[in-house]
Amino acid sequence: MFRYIVRRVLWGIAMLFIVSAVVFLIFYILPSADPAVLRAGRNAGPAQIAQIRHSLGLDLPIWHQYLNYMKQVFFHFNFGYSYQYNVPVRQLIFSRLPATIWLVTGAVIIWLGIGLSIGIISAVRRRSLIDRTSMTTSLALISAPVFWLGLVSLYLFADDIGRFPILPGQGSYAASSDFVSRFEAMILPWLVLAAATSAIYARYMRASMIDTMSEDYIRTARAKGLPERTVIMRHGVRSAITPIVTLIGLDVGTLLAGNAILTETVFNIPGVGRLLYNAISVSDLTTIQGITLFGAFFIVFFNLVVDIAYAYLDPRVRYS
Amino acid sequence: MSEPLLQVEDLRVRFSTEDGIVHAVDGISYSVDTGHTVGIVGESGSGKSVSSLTMLGLTRNQGAEIEGRIMFDGRDLVTLPDDELRKIRGNEIAMIFQDPLSSLHPFYKVGSQLTEAIHTHRDVSKSAARDRAVELLDLVGIPDPRRRVDQFPHEFSGGMRQRVMIAMALANEPKLLIADEPTTALDVTVQAQILALLDDLQSRLGMAIIVITHDLGVVAEITDEIAVMYAGRIVERAPTRAIFGAPQHPYTWGLLKSIPRLDTPRDEELVPISGRPPSLIKRPSGCHFHPRCPYVRDAHRKVDPRLEPVPGDEGHAVACLLNPELRNRIWRGLASGETSATLRHLVVEEDHPVRAHAAPRTSEEDPA
Numbered sequence: 010m011f012r013y014i015v016r017r018v019l020w021g022i023a024m025l026f027i028v029s030a031v032v033f034l035i036f037y038i039l040p041s042a043d044p045a046v047l048r049a050g051r052n053a054g055p056a057q058i059a060q061i062r063h064s065l066g067l068d069l070p071i072w073h074q075y076l077n078y079m080k081q082v083f084f085h086f087n088f089g090y091s092y093q094y095n096v097p098v099r100q101l102i103f104s105r106l107p108a109t110i111w112l113v114t115g116a117v118i119i120w121l122g123i124g125l126s127i128g129i130i131s132a133v134r135r136r137s138l139i140d141r142t143s144m145t146t147s148l149a150l151i152s153a154p155v156f157w158l159g160l161v162s163l164y165l166f167a168d169d170i171g172r173f174p175i176l177p178g179q180g181s182y183a184a185s186s187d188f189v190s191r192f193e194a195m196i197l198p199w200l201v202l203a204a205a206t207s208a209i210y211a212r213y214m215r216a217s218m219i220d221t222m223s224e225d226y227i228r229t230a231r232a233k234g235l236p237e238r239t240v241i242m243r244h245g246v247r248s249a250i251t252p253i254v255t256l257i258g259l260d261v262g263t264l265l266a267g268n269a270i271l272t273e274t275v276f277n278i279p280g281v282g283r284l285l286y287n288a289i290s291v292s293d294l295t296t297i298q299g300i301t302l303f304g305a306f307f308i309v310f311f312n313l314v315v316d317i318a319y320a321y322l323d324p325r326v327r328y329s
Numbered sequence: 330m331s332e333p334l335l336q337v338e339d340l341r342v343r344f345s346t347e348d349g350i351v352h353a354v355d356g357i358s359y360s361v362d363t364g365h366t367v368g369i370v371g372e373s374g375s376g377k378s379v380s381s382l383t384m385l386g387l388t389r390n391q392g393a394e395i396e397g398r399i400m401f402d403g404r405d406l407v408t409l410p411d412d413e414l415r416k417i418r419g420n421e422i423a424m425i426f427q428d429p430l431s432s433l434h435p436f437y438k439v440g441s442q443l444t445e446a447i448h449t450h451r452d453v454s455k456s457a458a459r460d461r462a463v464e465l466l467d468l469v470g471i472p473d474p475r476r477r478v479d480q481f482p483h484e485f486s487g488g489m490r491q492r493v494m495i496a497m498a499l500a501n502e503p504k505l506l507i508a509d510e511p512t513t514a515l516d517v518t519v520q521a522q523i524l525a526l527l528d529d530l531q532s533r534l535g536m537a538i539i540v541i542t543h544d545l546g547v548v549a550e551i552t553d554e555i556a557v558m559y560a561g562r563i564v565e566r567a568p569t570r571a572i573f574g575a576p577q578h579p580y581t582w583g584l585l586k587s588i589p590r591l592d593t594p595r596d597e598e599l600v601p602i603s604g605r606p607p608s609l610i611k612r613p614s615g616c617h618f619h620p621r622c623p624y625v626r627d628a629h630r631k632v633d634p635r636l637e638p639v640p641g642d643e644g645h646a647v648a649c650l651l652n653p654e655l656r657n658r659i660w661r662g663l664a665s666g667e668t669s670a671t672l673r674h675l676v677v678e679e680d681h682p683v684r685a686h687a688a689p690r691t692s693e694e695d696p697a
Binding site: 224226229233234248323324 | 387416428
């Protein structure tokens with residue numbers, strides 16, 4: 010078990026190096042703007058730009074630049090300096106991270122809670138009205154893009170522009186000061202962010218559960234005389250959930266890197282996603298690079314957690 | 330003589346499917362006494378597993394229509410409420426299944442699967458249940474049970490897993506043990522060990538056993554009585570000795586002739602039963618076995634035979650339209666090495682010969 014974990018951790022670190030190199034290469038080959046020009050500001054002469062380029066080390070060969078960048082990241086946890094905001098990128102990310110973590114954590118709890126329980130109920134009550142209704146609804150939710158769903162939910166429920174003004178709307182998170190109002194402000198974003206994923210998970214869980222419930226060991230559990238509840242929860246769900254756990258790791262990562270950006274933008278939540286959106290729109294390369302690396306770190310980290318969790322959940326993995 | 334432990338009376342199990350009604354079990358009756366072993370033999374799809382799953386109520390949630398009676402220890406298992414039946418499952422009647430790997434939960438330790446079986450029906454402490462689990466593993470011949478109890482199913486070999494299944498079934502000292510193809514997934518040498526174990530456990534614990542199998546060879550040693558099933562019915566039922574000594578049904582003959590034997594010359598070919606098991610939705614008319622029977626006569630396609638006592642052989646019943654004297658002659662011929670092709674003339678009617686392979690699906694059988 011210990012060796013397994015060590016192996017996964019080493020793999021994770023190797024993965025981060027590869028990602029960082031690729032990210033670096035992309036921005037080197039396909040820059041959306043010249044960082045030296047951006048830094049120099051308007052009316053800067055060529056000599057001035059060249060001097061800035063030299064002082065930032067942008068005239069060095071790419072491998073040297075990469076080495077310098079990685080040295081900073083590794084030894085000083087420094088992701089560079091944002092010349093748009095005039096603060097270190099690290100500080101930028103850290104100031105925005107709480108909102109994003111808050112958003113994603115809530116969404117994950119909602120999506121797992123709703124998705125998994127609907128999946129289980131649908132599988133157990135297969136072909137019932139509740140099964141058909143939830144599967145149809147889930148198909149609709151999967152098909153709805155997050156930004157559209159976000160705007161529709163604001164139009165329907167936001168307390169300023171909504172038809173049924175029952176929940177705080179756009180910008181309310183940034184304006185809130187205490188825990189309760191922060192919680193209320195997140196309800197809509199959480200639901201919007203969780204909607205598509207919980208729908209997908211309901212379908213995954215249903216399929217996995219249906220497979221599991223036809224396994225021989227479920228028949229054994231019934232033949233033992235266990236109450237049906239125990240058969241479903243202890244024997245069925247325990248097995249059916251294992252492949253789902255693998256997906257959770259991947260999806261939390263993509264949530265951070267993808268849909269969270271859209272949700273934060275629609276609801277105007279000052280999170281990392283919103284920061285990335287702004288950075289892209291002003292070609293703030295160091296910030297984009299820093300956030301991309303940071304995102305990659307989260308994805309690798311969650312995958313590591315999942316690998317370890319999987320070994321814990323499925324005893325057969327531990328020995329192979 | 331007191332009531333038998335288990336008495337199945339005219340049990341019928343039907344499933345409605347999109348293609349029609351599947352008559353999985355079509356009116357079977359048999360009984361099992363305490364301390365006795367009954368074998369139920371038949372091909373896949375003959376209804377042998379469905380009948381025993383029905384006994385435990387495990388076909389109820391699959392939309393089965395069940396008729397008849399299954400009297401077990403004074404209660405009718407067909408009409409017993411779900412919750413009452415659940416208390417009997419794994420407690421008074423236990424079952425072991427064909428594939429011991431897929432029948433054990435892959436994520437739980439063997440010990441916890443055993444104690445779960447105990448805790449379901451007994452109010453005992455954790456440590457007492459664990460001691461009992463170790464004791465059970467020891468009982469079924471698993472070496473080093475104290476260590477093995479904390480291992481996962483995938484750490485056991487096939488034979489050892491089946492021993493674990495048996496241990497689990499014995500956890501609450503059942504009165505009846507149903508073994509559904511207990512040795513099919515195992516190596517031949519291990520098969521013999523498992524059968525010997527079942528036999529030994531029965532003599533020590535005194536329970537009744539039903540062994541379900543497609544292999545007459547498996548049940549030869551350990552059963553007292555055998556019921557041969559075909560297309561959802563029992564076509565022959567007799568004490569084990571009579572099934573092997575004086576079988577009466579052409580299907581039983583076929584099963585017997587298809588067992589490889591060490592004492593026959595090596596160049597003698599095994600005789601398969603031609604054709605396939607019939608569809609249980611659209612069953613053949615008359616005797617259900619007629620499309621595959623080498624001794625078929627025209628009348629057999631119209632008349633449905635009933636299970637009737639064999640004259641002069643107590644406890645032996647058969648559902649066959651051939652006359653008893655003729656059946657004995659054919660079996661004597663088969664036993665002395667003749668084939669159905671040469672014996673067929675015995676049943677051929679004087680005026681017009683009967684073609685044995687009238688149904689198209691048996692056409693590949695034609696030896697001529």
